[in-house]
Amino acid sequence: MHITAALEELSQLPGLRFSVAHSDRDAHAQSETYFAPCPPEAVTWPQNTQQVSDILQICHRHGCPVVAWGAGTSLEGNALARHGGVMLDFRDMDQVLAVHAEDMDVVVQPGILRQALNEELRATGLFFPVDPGANASLGGMASTRASGTTTVRYGSMAENVKALEVVLADGRIIRTGSRAAKSAAGLDLTRLMLGAEGTLGLITELTLKLHGQPEAEAAATCSFDALEDAVNAVITTIQSGIPMARIEFVDAATTRAFNAWAGVELPEKPHLMVEFHGSDQAVAEQSQRFGDIVADFNGADFKWAVKTEERSALWAMRHNAYYACLALQKGASALVTDICVPISNLAQAVEETQRDIAASDLNGPILGHVGDGNFHAILLIDPERPETLQVAKALAGRMAERALRLGGTITGEHGIGMGKTGYMEAEHGAGWDVMGQIKKALDPKGILNPGKLYRERDAG
Numbered sequence: 001m002h003i004t005a006a007l008e009e010l011s012q013l014p015g016l017r018f019s020v021a022h023s024d025r026d027a028h029a030q031s032e033t034y035f036a037p038c039p040p041e042a043v044t045w046p047q048n049t050q051q052v053s054d055i056l057q058i059c060h061r062h063g064c065p066v067v068a069w070g071a072g073t074s075l076e077g078n079a080l081a082r083h084g085g086v087m088l089d090f091r092d093m094d095q096v097l098a099v100h101a102e103d104m105d106v107v108v109q110p111g112i113l114r115q116a117l118n119e120e121l122r123a124t125g126l127f128f129p130v131d132p133g134a135n136a137s138l139g140g141m142a143s144t145r146a147s148g149t150t151t152v153r154y155g156s157m158a159e160n161v162k163a164l165e166v167v168l169a170d171g172r173i174i175r176t177g178s179r180a181a182k183s184a185a186g187l188d189l190t191r192l193m194l195g196a197e198g199t200l201g202l203i204t205e206l207t208l209k210l211h212g213q214p215e216a217e218a219a220a221t222c223s224f225d226a227l228e229d230a231v232n233a234v235i236t237t238i239q240s241g242i243p244m245a246r247i248e249f250v251d252a253a254t255t256r257a258f259n260a261w262a263g264v265e266l267p268e269k270p271h272l273m274v275e276f277h278g279s280d281q282a283v284a285e286q287s288q289r290f291g292d293i294v295a296d297f298n299g300a301d302f303k304w305a306v307k308t309e310e311r312s313a314l315w316a317m318r319h320n321a322y323y324a325c326l327a328l329q330k331g332a333s334a335l336v337t338d339i340c341v342p343i344s345n346l347a348q349a350v351e352e353t354q355r356d357i358a359a360s361d362l363n364g365p366i367l368g369h370v371g372d373g374n375f376h377a378i379l380l381i382d383p384e385r386p387e388t389l390q391v392a393k394a395l396a397g398r399m400a401e402r403a404l405r406l407g408g409t410i411t412g413e414h415g416i417g418m419g420k421t422g423y424m425e426a427e428h429g430a431g432w433d434v435m436g437q438i439k440k441a442l443d444p445k446g447i448l449n450p451g452k453l454y455r456e457r458d459a460g
Helices: 003-010 022-027 049-062 114-124 138-143 189-193 227-239 252-262 280-296 308-319 321-326 343-358 387-405 421-428 430-442
Strands: 017-019 042-045 066-069 086-089 096-100 105-108 161-167 173-177 202-209 216-223 244-250 271-278 300-305 333-340 366-368 374-381
Touching: 003 042, 003 049, 003 086, 022 042, 049 066, 049 086, 049 161, 049 202, 066 138, 066 202, 096 114, 105 114, 114 138, 138 202, 161 189, 173 189, 216 280, 216 308, 227 244, 227 271, 227 280, 227 343, 244 252, 244 308, 252 308, 252 321, 252 366, 271 280, 271 308, 300 308, 308 321, 321 333, 321 374, 333 387, 343 366, 343 374, 343 387, 374 387, 387 421, 421 430
Parallel strands: 042 086, 066 086
Antiparallel strands: 017 042, 096 105, 105 202, 161 173, 161 202, 216 271, 216 300, 244 271, 244 366, 333 374, 366 374
């Protein structure tokens, strides 16, 4: 590895913004959660695919690590420069390149943020639905195969990315997929890149599916005396085939955090937060059917939000749940973890997790996109008590084991990054070795986001 030589060559590339300033390096060294800072040796801001290719050719020649940076919102240390090297920030590649309204797709650069894309699309009557909560970049969302609050109806990034342009570790530029509705032409390289966390190639262009903006939307909250009733109401709703646009669960601790953070007065009980999309008639019918199910499970305190500003305030509260929960404990940081299980096992998974957290000395609010069996725990850590991090890691480990025991996965949307590599063998067995073989084939020098996702010998 010759990082110094690589940096010298990069600094001479015409037109490339390049920095070794401590302020720029430190700005790309932090994660949203508990991981220690990992500053890179340098930061670059490419403006086009050719510059990305030039950067990778140089870094490949010298064996210099390269890590891609989007909005920096990942939760498992996915975008941290664990082994130093060059941070490649896609901030300046943030354009909408083409909108094909008649085919309901859009071509974008990876640095565009989710909310900015939908603002650009507003006049078309179309929108991009994947909503992980944070205002993440589309390249980052693809790299972690993101999902979120709307996945129960519209699917995750895996269902909403049609094609990619990708620069491989040695600088080769390839295109995967097409704008066609389907293809049987060989291996699905698009899906291979989705969720690879920038370890197989760097995404420089995405073709995304769009959806029609609904005629009518309605959102609501309702409370339950028992967590089990709330979760079982979700299961019954999904099994009944009601086409929910969003169906979120928050426990009593999260509700208490909402009240303090947003100045609302929700009963401090488990809540469901729901949204319906469709025609006026369809939304009314869906709302009525959902109300009947909630009544069967002793739900109460229905509060409807039909006006745009009311719905925006409701989902802003949900999107800021992490920060609201952090405020429950002065000076806290957090280990944020997620698992996903078959919907029929959701109640058991949530109940066992809540009991496990209650038996520890940590605060650990639970919430999630339970419409697809995915939920999160925000395990609050006291920086002045290092042992609390070890307790949180043990709780997260038992959550992962619980997910596998119940037929699920160790992460529904956060990805692996640095935080969950230790559970990959338990989930994938020999399949994890196959992933490592693919990594070696596409990145033989191990320069792309090393120290993530694979066994250390395969990750570089």
